[in-house]
Amino acid sequence: MQKPSFEELFLKQLPFESKNLTQEQKYAFNELKRRKEVIKTDIVTERNIELKEIYNELIKAKLSFKNIIDELSPSMLKDNSWRNKSFRRYDIKINVPSISGGRRHFVNEAVAYIKKVWLEMGFKEMQGPLLQTSFWNFDALFTAQDHPAREMQDTFFIKNPEKGKLPEKRFVDGVKNAHENGFKTGSLGWRYKWSPETAMKNVLRTHTTVLSARTIAALKKDNLPAKYFTVGKCFRNETVDWSHLFELCQVEGIVIDPDVNFKNLVGYLTEFYKKLGSEKVRIRPGYFPYTEMSAEVDVFHPVRKEWVELGGSGIFRPEVVKPLLGIEVPVLAWGLGMERAISMYYGITDIRDLYKNDLKQLREIKAWLK
Structure with a gap:
């Protein structure tokens, strides 16, 4: 008769406590553990308590x-x-679990504060849909129909519905003439044949400046002077990384007033960023298709010890204003990146961390206090 193996003997003698196993039993135990559903191991914790x-x-x-x-x-x-x-005595140094109360998302706290700043400066809030026609998103802002910004790699075009309706004929004719010949502004325009079919294509708005164009078109001479702002989402066909998002927030503002000039623009931007805690603000020359003069807005990063670009600004060109408003009048305009300003305040180095909704971050991050 064949002698039983260590494993067979082990199975017949179960159950065991692991601390009492012999060398042969340990060998059998390890071999049996490799096989599925042969033995079951229970972990039992013993605690001995002794009163002093x-x-x-x-x-x-x-x-x-x-x-x-x-x-x-x-x-x-x-x-x-x-x-x-x-x-009863309490030990105030003892470790206790932290309790996190409900609060706004820290990005929403910042948005609320930014809106408060502009409202206190006498601005009215403008709003509008995320889905826009290319007419309002590009053409009304004197962006040529062959401009690289209108390509698929930069813009989200909508498949359904692919096209939208153009506005009143007077706006369409004015914008068309601005592109083709300058529309009585002294400009030559872009000097190409403007296509209404291209202008009808629907897009996710690439900037909140589209709301500025629509707001100007809705104004009358009697409404001037006027000041408007918005804090809204826009979309770019970007590769997402530490400094870029495909969905972002922009702080937009316009001032329509016959008596304003570039110095007023600098004053508004400087005052805004001071209220956000940035003492050093730099305005330097820039280029945008729909503004002249154009300027980039930088603030000094106190930790990185360098200037950080936060947005663009300028005075709308007559080719933008006259087709929409009917008259030439100075319009100060700016579009500022909100996420970068918020990241600087919170010390966030990866812009994606603003929206990842990490519970630990949401509970521990400081409140937006200015």
Whole structure:
């Protein structure tokens, strides 16, 4: 008769405590563990508790806790029942679990503050849909129909519905003439044949400046002077990385006033960023198709010790204003990146961290206080 193996002997002698296994049994145990559903292992934790001598003395003393209270209630204060009683001691250094109350998302806190700043400066808020025709998103802003910004690699075009409606004929004719010949502004325009079919294509708005164009078109001479702002989403066909998002927020503003000039533009931007905590603001020359003069807006990063670009600004060209408003009047305009400003305040180095909704970050991040 064949001699039984270590494994067979082990199975017949189960159960075992692992601490009592012999070398042969340990070998059999390890071999059987490699096989599926042959043996089951339970982990049992044993704890031995021993009272120190002082606790035995306390038990013998038969202490009474009837006159010890945990908290002081309004009724105790009223009937004086707290008198002649002792309060339980609390260890204020002991580790306790943190309690996180409900609060706004820190990005929403920043948005609310930014809106408050512009409202306090006398601006009205403008709003509009995320889906726009290319007419309002590009053409009304004097962006040529062959401009690289209108390519698929930069813009999200909509398949359904692929096209939208053009506005009133007077706006269409004005914008068409601005592109083709300058529309009585002294400009030669872009000097090409403007296509209404191209202007009808639907896109996700690539900037909030589209709202500025629509707001100007809705104004009348009697409404001037006027100041508007918005804080809204826009979309770019970007590769997402530490400094780029395909969905971003822009802080937009316009001032339509016959008496304003470039110095006023610098003043508005400087005041805004000071209210956001940036003392050093730099305005330097830039280029945008729909503004002249054009300027980039930089603020000094106190930690990185360098200037950081936060947006663009300028004065709308007559080719933008006259077809929409009917007259030439200075329009100060700016479009500022909100995420970068927020990242600087919170010390966030990866812009994606603004929206990842990490619970630990949301609970621990400081409130937006200015």
